Amino acid sequence: xxxxxxxxxxxxxxxxxxxxxxxxxxxxxxxxxxxxxxxxxxxxxxxxxxxxxxxxxxxxxxxxxxxxxxxxxxxxxxxxxxxxxxxxxxxxxxxxxxxxxxxxxxxxxxxxxxxxxxxxxxxxxxxxxxxxxxxxxxxxxxxxxxxxxxxxxxxxxxxxxxxxxxxxxxxxxxxxxxxxxxxxxxxxxxxxxxxxxxxxxxxxxxxxxxxxxxxxxxxxxxxxxxxxxxxxxxxxxxxxxxxxxxxxxxxxxxxxxxxxxxxxxxxxxxxxxxxxxxxxxxxxxxxxxxxxx
Amino acid sequence: xxxxxxxxxxxxxxxxxxxxxxxxxxxxxxxxxxxxxxxxxxxxxxxxxxxxxxxxxxxxxxxxxxxxxxxxxxxxxxxxxxxxxxxxxxxxxxxxxxxxxxxxxxxxxxxxxxxxxxxxxxxxxxxxxxxxxxxxxxxxxxxxxxxxxxxxxxxxxxxxxxxxxxxxxxxxxxxxxxxxxxxxxxxxxxxxxxxxxxxxxxxxxxxxxxxxxxxxxxxxxxxxxxxxxxxxxxxxxxxxxxxxxxxxxxxxxxxxxxxxxxxxxxxxxxxxxxxxxxxxxxxxxxxxxxxxxxxxxxxxxxxxxxxxxxxxxxxxxxxxxxxxxxxxxxxxxxxxxxxxxxxxxxxxxxxxxxxxxxxxxxxxxxxxxxxxxxxxxxxxxxxxxxxxxxxxxxxxxxxxxxxxxxxxxxxxxxxxxxxxxxxxxxxxxxxxxxxxxxxxxxxxxxxxxxxxxxxxxxxxxxxxxxxxxxxxxxxxxxxxxxxxxxxxxxxxxxxxxxxxxxxxxxxxxxxxxxxxxxxxxxxxxxxxxxxxxxxxxxxxxxxxxxxxxxxxxxxxxxxxxxxxxxxxxxxxx
Numbered sequence: 024x025x026x027x028x029x030x031x032x033x034x035x036x037x038x039x040x041x042x043x044x045x046x047x048x049x050x051x052x053x054x055x056x057x058x059x060x061x062x063x064x065x066x067x068x069x070x071x072x073x074x075x076x077x078x079x080x081x082x083x084x085x086x087x088x089x090x091x092x093x094x095x096x097x098x099x100x101x102x103x104x105x106x107x108x109x110x111x112x113x114x115x116x117x118x119x120x121x122x123x124x125x126x127x128x129x130x131x132x133x134x135x136x137x138x139x140x141x142x143x144x145x146x147x148x149x150x151x152x153x154x155x156x157x158x159x160x161x162x163x164x165x166x167x168x169x170x171x172x173x174x175x176x177x178x179x180x181x182x183x184x185x186x187x188x189x190x191x192x193x194x195x196x197x198x199x200x201x202x203x204x205x206x207x208x209x210x211x212x213x214x215x216x217x218x219x220x221x222x223x224x225x226x227x228x229x230x231x232x233x234x235x236x237x238x239x240x241x242x243x244x245x246x247x248x249x250x251x252x253x254x255x256x257x258x259x260x261x262x263x264x265x266x267x268x269x270x271x272x273x274x275x276x277x278x279x280x281x282x283x284x285x286x287x288x289x290x291x292x293x294x295x296x297x298x299x300x301x302x303x304x305x306x307x308x309x310x311x312x313x314x315x316x
Numbered sequence: 317x318x319x320x321x322x323x324x325x326x327x328x329x330x331x332x333x334x335x336x337x338x339x340x341x342x343x344x345x346x347x348x349x350x351x352x353x354x355x356x357x358x359x360x361x362x363x364x365x366x367x368x369x370x371x372x373x374x375x376x377x378x379x380x381x382x383x384x385x386x387x388x389x390x391x392x393x394x395x396x397x398x399x400x401x402x403x404x405x406x407x408x409x410x411x412x413x414x415x416x417x418x419x420x421x422x423x424x425x426x427x428x429x430x431x432x433x434x435x436x437x438x439x440x441x442x443x444x445x446x447x448x449x450x451x452x453x454x455x456x457x458x459x460x461x462x463x464x465x466x467x468x469x470x471x472x473x474x475x476x477x478x479x480x481x482x483x484x485x486x487x488x489x490x491x492x493x494x495x496x497x498x499x500x501x502x503x504x505x506x507x508x509x510x511x512x513x514x515x516x517x518x519x520x521x522x523x524x525x526x527x528x529x530x531x532x533x534x535x536x537x538x539x540x541x542x543x544x545x546x547x548x549x550x551x552x553x554x555x556x557x558x559x560x561x562x563x564x565x566x567x568x569x570x571x572x573x574x575x576x577x578x579x580x581x582x583x584x585x586x587x588x589x590x591x592x593x594x595x596x597x598x599x600x601x602x603x604x605x606x607x608x609x610x611x612x613x614x615x616x617x618x619x620x621x622x623x624x625x626x627x628x629x630x631x632x633x634x635x636x637x638x639x640x641x642x643x644x645x646x647x648x649x650x651x652x653x654x655x656x657x658x659x660x661x662x663x664x665x666x667x668x669x670x671x672x673x674x675x676x677x678x679x680x681x682x683x684x685x686x687x688x689x690x691x692x693x694x695x696x697x698x699x700x701x702x703x704x705x706x707x708x709x710x711x712x713x714x715x716x717x718x719x720x721x722x723x724x725x726x727x728x729x730x731x732x733x734x735x736x737x738x739x740x741x742x743x744x745x746x747x748x749x750x751x752x753x754x755x756x757x758x759x760x761x762x763x764x765x766x767x768x769x770x771x772x773x774x775x776x777x778x779x780x781x782x783x784x785x786x787x788x789x790x791x792x793x794x795x796x797x798x799x800x801x802x803x804x805x806x807x808x809x810x811x812x813x814x815x816x817x818x819x820x821x822x823x824x825x826x827x828x829x830x831x832x833x834x835x836x837x838x839x840x841x842x843x844x845x846x847x848x849x850x851x852x853x854x855x856x857x858x859x860x861x862x863x864x865x866x867x868x869x870x871x872x873x874x875x876x877x878x879x880x881x882x883x884x885x886x887x888x889x
Contacts, residue, residue: 178627182368
């Protein structure tokens with residue numbers, strides 16, 4: 024998997040990226056997302072209502088081995104991941120809503136994750152690593168706040184930070200997508216097709232159902248895109264941490280498989296959806312005449 | 317033609333003077349220097365890019381930089397008083413520096429639409445014969461073709477991000493060069509704007525040049541701008557606008573908006589400054605007020621304005637119907653409409669009542685419509701604050717007379733339709749090198765606008781249509797706008813255009829071109845809808861369904877193209 028040095032490097036990259044994302048925001052953006060908590064509530068419902076259900080249905084219908092099924096369920100019960108914010112930014116979604124949704128689902132996760140897993144995997148005694156949850160929140164919120172402050176101090180410093188943050192985000196996504204395959208070649212060769220299917224489709228179904236749900240409730244396309252990405256993109260590293268803490272040796276390797284596969288494929292899935300969302304956004308943009316006069 | 321009564325003066329209120337006899341400044345150069353002395357280090361212009369990157373010049377900096385550019389034009393490029401200098405660039409910090417420098421040098425500013433094709437540029441250059449061209453690098457690839465056979469001796473190239481701090485400027489430059497590829501190599505000999513300013517500065521310091529002497533012998537009625545108009549309807553003509561025209565029109569317009577306070581305002585300029593409305597009202601007016609002017613290089617897509625609204629406390633903005641209508645549909649604008657806005661001013665094209673109403677609902681502040689033409693510098697009328705009338709272009713601005721006249725130039729009875737004629741210190745000197753065209757529109761000191769209008773009992777004016785679009789059916793005047801308005805109320809119609817076509821029995825007949833929204837729409841549906849709302853002679857005799865209608869690059873439906881197609885069809889039959 025990923026070594027501690029790489030993990031620290033990735034965390035540092037995420038920090039800088041989120042600094043840039045934060046510099047694109049103002050307190051007012053958060054205020055508006057909070058003033059209409061409708062989108063936020065929809066997010067929590069699709070995060071802890073739909074995703075675990077999708078995981079459960081796939082676990083049952085695909086006839087997955089028990090350990091794989093358990094891994095799938097754990098990933099599907101995770102809160103939204105930080106990368107959802109990056110993809111929301113690029114798909115011209117509502118970044119403030121995305122950040123709030125990630126924070127909400129992460130905080131709620133402390134009791135919702137055990138509860139949902141209890142429902143679907145019946146009384147599993149899981150250990151939820153609080154440190155990990157706090158670290159997720161810190162690495163998300165601290166740079167966002169600093170970014171907003173930078174923008175407040177100087178619009179130019181903010182815009183430059185945002186520019187470098189978004190460039191780094193593209194490098195980061197490309198790096199994850201490209202470097203993952205050779206590093207996990209052996210693992211990829213020994214994994215069952217049904218496991219692949221489950222790991223890939225969890226994200227795809229999550230995004231599609233999140234989008235459909237949001238559209239059904241007549242959210243603005245900008246917010247629907249946000250809910251979709253937030254629903255489909257899970258905090259997979261948290262799942263991996265939970266599994267490592269909870270399960271011993273041999274068993275651990277099988278349970279972790281879905282989480283690991285998911286981490287890689289979700290980057291590609293989200294990239295594809297982001298490109299589609301961007302195209303839809305451009306198409307829906309108001310056409311202004313070439314010159315205004 | 318006689319001078320009408322001025323019933324509208326009663327609606328000016330205590331803050332608006334009825335007459336502004338003399339300009340407070342002799343030349344625009346005087347104005348620029350004097351205002352800079354007053355406001356010094358306060359921010360005058362801020363260019364705000366779509367991503368929020370920005371640069372600011374203070375009043376003192378714009379004054380100094382434009383001085384240096386004036387010296388460059390006179391001493392290095394060797395230009396003389398009255399020589400034309402073309403400026404072709406989107407809104408940015410280079411615009412005020414270049415425009416002010418040209419005026420201070422005693423030269424004539426020729427604004428050129430940056431979106432012009434090389435062919436359109438060539439026509440304008442051949443007519444204006446500029447001695448220098450200040451152009452942004454994004455459009456510089458058109459120079460070679462546009463100046464073939466008529467070379468412009470001095471080409472000065474600037475960039476969108478000129479005068480921004482170096483890091484944002486560098487990033488924008490790299491993105492333009494390698495990402496959008498919007499900046500192409502320039503094939504003609506040229507000098508960079510920044511080099512020109514350095515050269516001018518060096519000359520000034522070495523020879524101790526007193527820049528104010530350049531326009532000392534410029535008279536108030538000397539030409540300041542050649543402003544081209546009529547490009548979409550025929551051969552473009554250059555309206556000769558004098559220093560007094562522009563200074564007084566700026567004063568007349570500011571007089572109509574007494575809510576704007578000196579040294580306290582932040583204005584948003586989303587309209588291109590090459591256009592006379594933005595030039596007089598935004599560039600000159602905001603500067604004169606000591607306001608901070610936020611310049612938007614391109615308002616397309618409208619999200620490009622988001623950062624400007626977020627980062628600056630906009631108190632006033634100007635725009636056209638399309639802009640206000642568009643903003644009223646942007647979710648980010650609806651979420652947080654500008655809190656500090658006092659009012660907004662609309663010009664350039666007719667402001668729809670629905671758009672004005674919606675704007676007022678969203679922002680809680682009025683959207684005031686004005687009216688004018690390039691030939692009148694441009695403002696002739698404006699709605700006074702708090703006394704607006706729906707659909708009206710307002711009342712004449714101070715020192716301005718307006719009247720509706722018949723074909724003989726005789727004022728029609730109040731409430732009757734007639735061509736709007738106007739008289740005031742803002743009326744142009746004439747068309748550049750076109751005495752024939754000038755004679756057609758300037759008669760006995762009155763300027764004939766070509767717009768058919770009507771005045772109510774209080775002196776508020778309403779536009780009915782363009783005179784040349786009028787259809788005469790059996791001696792009755794039909795105004796296409798009226799018929800199109802009626803058609804637009806039919807739910808099955810997306811858009812429509814109405815013209816007159818020759819008819820044996822009625823002289824002309826009304827013909828409607830309709831783009832249906834509902835595929836089941838029939839000619840009978842349309843005619844019966846019109847019959848219910850219009851007098852019989854106004855009902856379209858002919859209806860043709862179309863998938864699209866010809867439009868200008870500004871989105872105006874081109875009736876003249878439909879007329880041309882129609883006469884071609886008739887000829888071929």
